[in-house]
Amino acid sequence: MYRFKKPSDNWMQSLPLSLVLVPCLQTISINHAYAEETTSATALSPITVEATSESEVVPGASHISLEELKQQNPTTSDTASLLSNVPGVSLNGAGGISSLPSIRGLADDRLRIKVDGMDLIASCPNHMNPPLSYVNPSNISEIKVFAGIAPVSQSGDSIGSSIVVETAEPEFAPEGQDSLVTGEVGTFYRSNNDAFGANASATYASDSFSIKYSGSWSKANNYSAADDFKTFTASGRTGHELALDEVGSTAYETQDHSLSFAAVTEAGLFEAGIGYQKMPEQLYPNQRMDLLDNEQIRLNFGHTGEFDWGMLETRVYHEKVDHYMNFGGDKQLIYM
Secondary structure, three states, rough: OOOOOOOOHHHHHHHHHHHHHHHHHHHHHHHHHHHHHHHHHHOOOOOOOOOOOHHHHHEEEEEEEEHHHHHHHHHOOOOHOOOOOOOOOOEEOOOOOOOOOEEEOOEEEHHEEEOOOOOOOOOOOOOOOHHHHOOOOOHEEEEEEEEEOOOHHHHHOOOEEEEEEEEOOOOOOOOOOEEEEEEEEEEEEEOOOOOEEEEEEEEEEOOEEEEEEEEEEEEOOOOOOOOOOOOEEEOOOOEOOOOOEEEEEEEEEEEEEEEEEEEEEOEEEEEEEEEEEEEEEEEOOOOOOOEEEEEEEEEEEEEEEEEEEEEEEEEEEEEEEEEEEOOOOOOOOOOO
């Protein structure tokens, strides 16, 4: 038989004391070990940290260099198509030179697109004149795409991403040379839609002043599919027919011109430029209407100065667009 003996009052009073003493002893032991580790850490050798460039730090950032652009330029007149190899980027095909880039499902006004520091947007209700359609591929020197996190300097109004496009920087005569004169002429032809284009640029500069002209022109007819994909030639417009392999409403014509000035002084770099685009026609196979005239004039002024406390960049620009839409030659105007 087991008997239960009630503990004495003295034992009950000693219990709380033992519970308190044990944690205290453990705490003293832990603090003692931490003190030993801290003392030994002071003997470690210095650690060197090296920074990397912005494009390497920002996750998801992609850079298209001038060398890569030169390889792609002869194959396209659509500036947006230069982004086709960038991870995370797809293109929503539209007119011949106005594809809309889409980054991880977000496109159009959800992307911030900067061209030479100017935040441009499409003024057309159908977005037939997106920002990238205002710069010819042959004039671009660099493209940066921030498909993930964008730095503060390139973010803001960029829910999906930021795309930064830069044309060539101003050139100045090297030290010891009175002047610098350069020029470039290019042309292309594509047999599928009889696409033809030409571009030219010329620069005159001293050691502190530079002036440059750039111009381009391109035109194309409707392109042809690999094989007949229709069983009729009627376009829906009376008296107007399309070949069985011809994709209607894919023709376009455009011309771009820009004149830029730059000067280097003790106060920094000053830049001024004027751009002009005339697009008589860009037909759309996936829309009810076509672009039948688009005229843009843009002014761009900038200053970059270096000071003891850092760098300051200031930019002022103005854009005016006259846009006209209507039914092109391949579309039926009135349905009975």
